[in-house]
Amino acid sequence: MFESFFSLDGAAYAPGALPVSVKELLGLVVSVMKDCEECVYHHLERCDEERVARDQVLEALQIALVGGGSVTIPLLRRAVSHMEKLPNLGDGRA
Template sequence: MAKSREILNQFLGGLQEVGKTNPEQVNAFMNLLGAAYKPGALDVKTKELISVAIGAYNRCEYCIVFHVYKALEAGATREEIMEAAMVAVAFGGGPTMAYTVSLLKESLDEFAPDFNK
């Protein structure tokens, strides 16, 4: 199993496990996500592309992996995801580029076949 899928599974499994002992907090977080990603003036794909950029800018491994997966699931192309990340590089410089050309690229390589992109 490659690193990106391991990170994704670790995050999702952690949410489930912590949800058993802290259901109120985990449910509140999940409800916030549900509200934030509900289609409105922006569609889900656009919101996921924004999330990819924010994750790359913040250098959050879990955010990068999760939102690359969700962006692909929402119909984003490899080119759209990389372009969103490059906007983040304009703000975050070298550290953001490092995460983009490594973990973000690896996540695209690993997850894109799941969505035939």
């Protein structure tokens, strides 16, 4: 059963009509709205690996805030803090 899920996950994030970077941003937004902190960190790290621009990630997080409401703010704060630890998404002040 787990193998089926993990193969679905891998297929969903594989290159296709949408670039992998866009898929990771979508995964990030869904993860915030589902309140999955571990998932948020995973997608931030994947965005970093895919060289997604910092401003694109921040805009995606804004969409998560609009969709998820104020209850997402604590997780969004932790997400931005986590971004500072990543080589490509940090703003250089960490």
